[in-house]
Amino acid sequence: MRVITNELATKVGQQVHLEGWLHKKRLLGGLTFINLRDRGGIVQAVLKDKKEVDKLKGLQIGTVLALEGTLVSEERAPGGVELHDVTLEVLVPVTYEPPIELDKPLSHKPENLDTLFEHRAIGLRNLSEAKIFLIRSFLLRLIREFLYEHDFVEIQTPKLVANAAEGGAEVFKLDYFGKQASLAQSPQLYKQVMVGVFERVFEIGPAFRAEPSATTRHVSEVTMLDIEMAFIKDHDEVLNMLQDMLFFVLNKIWADKGEILNDLKATQPVLKDHFPRYSMSQIHELYGQANNQDMSNEVDLTPDEERWICEYAKTHDGCEAVFATDLPRSKMKFYHMAKDDRSAMSADLLFRGLELATVPVREHRYDQLVEQMKTAGIGVDDPAYKFYLQAFKHGLPMHGGCGFGIDRLVEKVIGLGNIKEAILFPRDINRLTP
């Protein structure tokens, strides 16, 4: 019966059977020490018997092994235990040398990222690398836990759509049995329609952006958390829901997975249960004063302001997450609700200097929405929008929500430098493999 390495602490003195990958091998004082990796972690084994050592002759890191032995306490070994009196069986021999060194953390320097992704299939076997994606998986699990608890229904909406231009970004186009289709850049239209059914819905899935950008913030395929909730009275209700979700998720992941986060050298975020809210004009003013700059001509927040207000909120309010509210009306999407002539009922959720989500109230009044579509130059008779308008024509209550970047969240929770490092197999303007 196979035992996983994270179950070993309770098995000292026992005979155990382990299976995993040869992760490291070294000679020390005439003895062969090997590290075996499995899904639970690493265990060290000492091979004394020449017959056992010979079985590894010519074999490389990655070789799949079964080990039988006695587990003894050993402070200096990983996990505090060591396998002695080992019998070894080679399950899958590997004779090729690994293309990269797996035993120490891989370089994430900007100039080394291409190498990181080139050898991704093997590099992810590095424990540090794998831990990033354990955290990612756990973050998504906690997000779902929170949303289920708050009566949200998870939906799946199509990624092949007739027209994906709702968000303004560039879209991928393809031939769909003789028609032109686009890849959805968000489930925007569909999730709004679905609040007419379930009031509260969410989707976690891929979204596609054909922007030819090559920054640390852009990839062409992202994982988005899309949330939408109806029967709200004001913008704050939506902000509060998102704030409560992030507060729950970040506290819980540190409580449950603090050890992994520490291994990754992540810093526990400073948070309050009420995230500070600054209007965009307040931010322009505060930033302008602090940096002796005139921001009065800026319409949107600059990336530098985004970073600055997060630092400011951390010091001033004791919270690394902050809402920048009252975003400019001139940048408003056609499906957002205006607050007044200057502002939209919309906010950015900023965390550690990066925008994680835009959080608006939607325009739910049919006639007003039609006006805004016309102003945006969208044909209200376009068959691609027919189902969308139908939902409003037949009654949608006030609602709001957000598109929340999961990759960006992972990046900022762990403290990575580039969104790509938070994605298993990232896609950018130059990268379509692996």
Next chain:
Amino acid sequence: MRVITNELATKVGQQVHLEGWLHKKRLLGGLTFINLRDRGGIVQAVLKDKKEVDKLKGLQIGTVLALEGTLVSEERAPGGVELHDVTLEVLVPVTYEPPIELDKPLSHKPENLDTLFEHRAIGLRNLSEAKIFLIRSFLLRLIREFLYEHDFVEIQTPKLVANAAEGGAEVFKLDYFGKQASLAQSPQLYKQVMVGVFERVFEIGPAFRAEPSATTRHVSEVTMLDIEMAFIKDHDEVLNMLQDMLFFVLNKIWADKGEILNDLKATQPVLKDHFPRYSMSQIHELYGQANNQDMSNEVDLTPDEERWICEYAKTHDGCEAVFATDLPRSKMKFYHMAKDDRSAMSADLLFRGLELATVPVREHRYDQLVEQMKTAGIGVDDPAYKFYLQAFKHGLPMHGGCGFGIDRLVEKVIGLGNIKEAILFPRDINRLTP
């Protein structure tokens, strides 16, 4: 403070505030009865006061309302309660007549499916329709619960890939910044690579098939559950995991959501905790005997045999789920493991006459895999396969898994006639909207 209709049972005698959609309106004995729909269900309200009745003048089903009133016990009303002494506020007026009748179950007859999808944005507000997707959401939640419990890590792999031809089906192609990309028809290659990292992985996400088929089984965008597990000793370990998952999920959904399933007229499946397993040649023989037909020239199972063996297993073994094992080697994918000259180490999971998943052991030996790729006519130097082969070159243990059709599961659990009815906004050769 708003109360949701499914919380009303405990509030009889109290003054409550409700918000939702006008779902039905009728005059009876000089009184106006309205049904209000919210995310919890339906509540009936009686309007006596002419002033309140007049507020609804000219307004249609779908109008968004707030109701204040006193909750009284009323056996004949939905949920056993009724709202009296009602004050009504119109939150969002609707003046357009609904395009379809929402108060009785919509027709799912094959000839009416186009109408069903044409008005999808409104039709989903029909309670029966919405319940299909509550069940769908809950099935996915239970699947995740089982897989987390069994140490599987959830992953997200790219849908934009350099070459998606691994599965044999036709793929959608698109221009990707000047390169040709395909839409992934499954995460096959990526999930296999990932067992080298986490041993057990799963993904739930969209998969794309450009097959120009127009059957009750085919859509061009499906939701797939992809599972992969390593360090198996034999094929049965994979079959057992899938069997245990389905057994858990189906029992739990009937235990927890039996009322909704009954409303949908779903039939509780007859299941054993060990699903019967018949080899393909056994099925040919049994079917041939029972139907007095010579099946000796059939390579694969026919759709009729799939239906028949499920009926047979239900009667003979008391189980509506069955594995058809030892699928023909001639139909084997290059990444499957052969069992012998005639058979692959592969099985189909059949449920109520439909294949839900193909469940093979993978070929994990590098040299053998390279041979099988060559035989399949795949260039082993194709850069699209480089990362995949790299994982094997550097050691992958024996592993297996499946691609499991979520839409088909929903279809068969509820007893729908067409896969499209299990999808919010289905995509087929003729349908790209809504």
